[in-house]
Amino acid sequence: MRSAHIVLDGHVVAENLSLDFAGGRTTCLLGRSGVGKTSLLRHLAGLLPCTEAAGPVAYMAQRDLLLPWLSVLDNVLLGYRLRRDGAQHRAAEPRARALLAEVGLGDRLHDLPHTLSGGMRQRAALARTLCEDRGIVLMDEPFGHLDAVTRLDLQDLAAHLLQGRTVVMVTHDPLEALRLGHEIRVLSGMPFSVGPVIAPPGAVPREPGDPALLALQARLIGELRRLS
Amino acid sequence: MRSAHIVLDGHVVAENLSLDFAGGRTTCLLGRSGVGKTSLLRHLAGLLPCTEAAGPVAYMAQRDLLLPWLSVLDNVLLGYRLRRDGAQHRAAEPRARALLAEVGLGDRLHDLPHTLSGGMRQRAALARTLCEDRGIVLMDEPFGHLDAVTRLDLQDLAAHLLQGRTVVMVTHDPLEALRLGHEIRVLSGMPFSVGPVIAPPGAVPREPGDPALLALQARLIGELRRLS
Amino acid sequence: MRPLVTALGLIAAWEILVWLAGLPPYILPPPSRVGVVLVERFDLLIEQASWTAGEMFLGLVLGLVLGSALAVIFAASAAWRRWALPLVVVSQAIPVIAIAPLLVLWLGYGMASKVAMAALIIFFPVVSSLYDGLRRTDPGWLELARTMDASPRAVLLQIRLPAALPAFASGVRIAAAVAPIGAVIGEWVGASAGLGFLMTQSLARGQTPLAFAALTILCLLGLALYAAADRLARRLVPWHPHQGD
Amino acid sequence: MRPLVTALGLIAAWEILVWLAGLPPYILPPPSRVGVVLVERFDLLIEQASWTAGEMFLGLVLGLVLGSALAVIFAASAAWRRWALPLVVVSQAIPVIAIAPLLVLWLGYGMASKVAMAALIIFFPVVSSLYDGLRRTDPGWLELARTMDASPRAVLLQIRLPAALPAFASGVRIAAAVAPIGAVIGEWVGASAGLGFLMTQSLARGQTPLAFAALTILCLLGLALYAAADRLARRLVPWHPHQGD
Amino acid sequence: AQDKVRILLDWFVNPDHAALVIAKQRGLFEKQGLDVELIAPADPNAPPKLVAAGQADYALSYQPTLQMLVAEGLPLVRVGVLVAQPLNSLVALEDSPVKTIADFKGRKIGFSVSGFEEAVLGAMLESAGLTLKDVTLVNVNFALTTALMSKQVDGVIGAFRNFELNDLELNKANGRIWLVEKHGVPTYDELVILAKRETVDVARTKKLLAALAEATAWLTANPAEAWTSFSRYGKDLDNDLNRLAWKDTVPLLAADPSALDRARYTTFADFLVKRGLIKQAPPLDSYVREIK
Ligand SMILES: Nc1ncnc2c1ncn2[C@@H]1O[C@H](COP(=O)(O)OP(=O)(O)OP(=O)(O)O)[C@@H](O)[C@H]1O
Ligand SMILES: Nc1ncnc2c1ncn2[C@@H]1O[C@H](COP(=O)(O)OP(=O)(O)OP(=O)(O)O)[C@@H](O)[C@H]1O
Numbered sequence A, B: 001m002r003s004a005h006i007v008l009d010g011h012v013v014a015e016n017l018s019l020d021f022a023g024g025r026t027t028c029l030l031g032r033s034g035v036g037k038t039s040l041l042r043h044l045a046g047l048l049p050c051t052e053a054a055g056p057v058a059y060m061a062q063r064d065l066l067l068p069w070l071s072v073l074d075n076v077l078l079g080y081r082l083r084r085d086g087a088q089h090r091a092a093e094p095r096a097r098a099l100l101a102e103v104g105l106g107d108r109l110h111d112l113p114h115t116l117s118g119g120m121r122q123r124a125a126l127a128r129t130l131c132e133d134r135g136i137v138l139m140d141e142p143f144g145h146l147d148a149v150t151r152l153d154l155q156d157l158a159a160h161l162l163q164g165r166t167v168v169m170v171t172h173d174p175l176e177a178l179r180l181g182h183e184i185r186v187l188s189g190m191p192f193s194v195g196p197v198i199a200p201p202g203a204v205p206r207e208p209g210d211p212a213l214l215a216l217q218a219r220l221i222g223e224l225r226r227l228s
Numbered sequence C, D: 001m002r003p004l005v006t007a008l009g010l011i012a013a014w015e016i017l018v019w020l021a022g023l024p025p026y027i028l029p030p031p032s033r034v035g036v037v038l039v040e041r042f043d044l045l046i047e048q049a050s051w052t053a054g055e056m057f058l059g060l061v062l063g064l065v066l067g068s069a070l071a072v073i074f075a076a077s078a079a080w081r082r083w084a085l086p087l088v089v090v091s092q093a094i095p096v097i098a099i100a101p102l103l104v105l106w107l108g109y110g111m112a113s114k115v116a117m118a119a120l121i122i123f124f125p126v127v128s129s130l131y132d133g134l135r136r137t138d139p140g141w142l143e144l145a146r147t148m149d150a151s152p153r154a155v156l157l158q159i160r161l162p163a164a165l166p167a168f169a170s171g172v173r174i175a176a177a178v179a180p181i182g183a184v185i186g187e188w189v190g191a192s193a194g195l196g197f198l199m200t201q202s203l204a205r206g207q208t209p210l211a212f213a214a215l216t217i218l219c220l221l222g223l224a225l226y227a228a229a230d231r232l233a234r235r236l237v238p239w240h241p242h243q244g245d
Numbered sequence E: 001a002q003d004k005v006r007i008l009l010d011w012f013v014n015p016d017h018a019a020l021v022i023a024k025q026r027g028l029f030e031k032q033g034l035d036v037e038l039i040a041p042a043d044p045n046a047p048p049k050l051v052a053a054g055q056a057d058y059a060l061s062y063q064p065t066l067q068m069l070v071a072e073g074l075p076l077v078r079v080g081v082l083v084a085q086p087l088n089s090l091v092a093l094e095d096s097p098v099k100t101i102a103d104f105k106g107r108k109i110g111f112s113v114s115g116f117e118e119a120v121l122g123a124m125l126e127s128a129g130l131t132l133k134d135v136t137l138v139n140v141n142f143a144l145t146t147a148l149m150s151k152q153v154d155g156v157i158g159a160f161r162n163f164e165l166n167d168l169e170l171n172k173a174n175g176r177i178w179l180v181e182k183h184g185v186p187t188y189d190e191l192v193i194l195a196k197r198e199t200v201d202v203a204r205t206k207k208l209l210a211a212l213a214e215a216t217a218w219l220t221a222n223p224a225e226a227w228t229s230f231s232r233y234g235k236d237l238d239n240d241l242n243r244l245a246w247k248d249t250v251p252l253l254a255a256d257p258s259a260l261d262r263a264r265y266t267t268f269a270d271f272l273v274k275r276g277l278i279k280q281a282p283p284l285d286s287y288v289r290e291i292k
């Protein structure tokens, strides 16, 4: 990404931004609320005016964006429905079922989204994103509505399934960034700039109890606090 | 609350539930995603069929529910607009402005909600809830979209402003529950039952670095894990 | 039950109005007289009604099909939207008497010209509401679909169209309510049959009660059509319309 | 610019159609002849048009006011909904043109009857779409308002009504497009002035080009009204309609 | 094989069409080798145009209408006549303040658009010293009698003497009538048969007129039997108004549908020119054809 500008309705979110994301690895974005994380992700997904995605992406937005008239299973298979490739669609269905079972929705496959709780909806959206099977995966607060236990489980699931892909993930939880990110970057300022790469040691997903991680967490929080 | 049943579209969420909430204190509800926290809160707010609220409540839902045609300031004053009491409305306005400044939206008073980021919207909804000035306050994941630093600040703000009120708050963050809750209760099972009262020592808001808190956090997480 | 009570109340009010105001039958015949005519001329009325019902139904179906197709085309293609939308609006302002000879010329004296006329009136609410609905899709869904490499066609069929169904349902209701107007206007074109024709004729001949008998049947037809359309409209939106995001 | 091009293209197509199909001028005059009449009889046309425009405008205003009021009443009161909603549907099932002759008898041959007729045609799309919109409020907002002790009135005025504005805008567009039908039917059934009146008369005299000149002006009026309503409708919904939650 | 013939009526089927209906019912057309279809229009002004456009073989219309349409360039010719005198009249209610034509000053007069009402009414008013400016003309469409009875208008022009008076009577109102030909309007043929100028089929028209003549002769001789037959032609024909109108109409039907009074046409054309409805009288032979 080179010399990008992000301007929304005259509001300059980022100026002359150059940024590299490590291919095949997970980058976690942290930053104060309203700094521009979602805007950056949308820029990367090619959703802002005059932008192009770097390749096929899977995008998980901050809202769950489930279609209310499709069952949970059909929502997860939405990409395949939209691409209207029957063979791939059929091939993806068992995977979608398996994913839904893994996120704990195995018994709600045929329910409509409005009967789900907030966290269940988010899990369905997560399953949809993982089912997409893309080289670049962009996720905006993917675990925000989940309880601590489910969150850890799904972090493991995601880390496992996203191995080898280029992932950019926005999160508000420093520990989550430290568990999942090969690299962590902090956004700050207005228009925002992106801080230096923080690369915790070890393979992802890292153990949540690891003291090194907790020490880094304290440092990260300090950093965030300092920047505001 | 005595012998309550919560049934949604034939799905039994809770049966024969009896529960007391300590008046004037803050109770935090924890539980796995989909267990029924939101349903319980809606029950308390009198929003489910055949239920009545125990008194005037301020309710902050999981979605922000900002009205897209009202400015941020007007959204915060929505309760006063709806009650059409000019005098109170005028009296509340300076408070609304002050609250918005405190949640970091002091410079966005007259913007429409769709120009805000997700976390900003949540902060506006929080300001609206706090502005309502009610004896009973029900909050469903009020800090879910906020970064760690903002979250701590707003926890302090909320704890301060909600002193002496009966607060029931759903959260997924055990540390948050431990910082803010006079009492903590864990929901589990299907239909759910409510675990015994956990009352951490000390006045709220408690210090996040407190080692006693961290120990309790580990215990809580263990409890949540065990229950699933 | 309740509609029946309403209907009876209405009829009673009408009878009383006629009595109290001393209205002569050529201004407003009392329902009792209309009832007598309704029974006496039942065969005639049913025969004419079958024409009108046919026109209404075919006009509605044609109007729905054309209207939906046009709305979808407008939503899909900016060029069509630009060039043809004003045409569609103009088509609404054209009164039947001006184009009746043209329609007869092109479609003959049979039912076709009447159905065409009825469809012309009915299709606008459908186009307008469905097109409005198609324009109001949640942009979040559209963005999601873009990241999924959906073709514009797939987005239209699988996202915008289902999302527009509540608006379409509104349009169907209005179209069903407008259908009787369409059918009666249609009967001004070409040869002579139908309740609207019977009404004009009996009004011109001072047979006001017969005209009202025809009007009553027309009303019942309209209500039946509306009820059917309302049921269809409800079917279209089985999900809860607002918890979509 | 673009509407102008459309208009020119339309006129060219019409001229070519007349030539190719060899249509005689008394069935469909070519635009060149209509143009001549348009210029020659400009004064007459403008005078008649002012009547029709007045009827359309007043009818639209009356229809919008009545329709909105009724929709709001229906949304507010279950009793009204129960008893009066079927009435409203019946009032639509009674085609206006069928009762047009009666309306004229009741309201006279002046402007009142035409305005009433236009309003009658217009008000249903308004009621129907606004009422549909009022029923589809996000339940989350209604729950929020309930916890805020909002009176049903306040909820209606401050939440359901603004939330229904996009649907209302749809209704306003349809109403504007339908308004010319109302005015013209009114004039057709009984009048001493107006474009519809001028059309009937010139058609009877075989002055088809004059009739089409009147029709042209009628179309322009219809388009202008629609454009105005469209602008109004856009004004009604300045916020982004879908990021409401 | 039968020669298919489509005839557009001027209006809903009514006793004015007695000859056509009876000829059809008694097989008189078939006897001539014609298979006749009668089509009632929804708009009385459309039939001449549709005949001119070749959409039907014959249309019923009125002499003044014919002359105006021809002046506007429609290729129509008169080939026969059904009612060879005016039926048109000016009518007011008997108990209204209007006792003479002069009393219409400042009042409203209703009409059903025919295109020449201004000419006829203008002449009648002038015969009483008024002009068109002294009255307000109101198009009341088909509701001539109702408009009159409900007092929305003070008089109506275009009322047919064999119909509207009976209609008033059935509604327990009495009319005061002024016949057009007695008040300054030249006499004319009310109901004529038109065909397209370029394609008049003389042989076929001859057969048609012969059948009509035979039908008229029969129905004038047997009015009661003819009424029974006529009233069964359509389900809605058997009513009081048609029964009364039948009696008044039968004597008015042209015994010889092929008869032509040329003078009538030139006089009336001059009248139309004088009243400003047409600019110039078209040559007579361009729009009347005597079929003998
Ligand atoms: N309208 C409904 N119809 C049927 N089932 C429903 C409905 N609403 C909620 N449920 C079910 O009730 C259960 C409890 O939902 P609830 O929203 O209370 O969960 P929660 O504890 O708030 O979860 P989360 O943490 O994910 O928000 C879930 O299994 C959900 O599927
Ligand atoms: N449509 C818009 N018009 C104007 N400003 C906008 C628009 N959308 C976003 N912004 C502004 O851009 C800035 C960045 O928003 P963004 O959503 O990227 O923040 P974020 O980092 O994702 O915040 P959060 O953590 O709260 O989701 C905010 O100040 C926001 O107000």
Ligand SMILES: [Mg+2]
Pocket: A037, A038, A039, A062, A140, B117, B118, B119
């Ligand atoms: Mg964001």
Ligand SMILES: [Mg+2]
Pocket: A117, A118, A119, B037, B038, B039, B062, B140
């Ligand atoms: Mg919840």
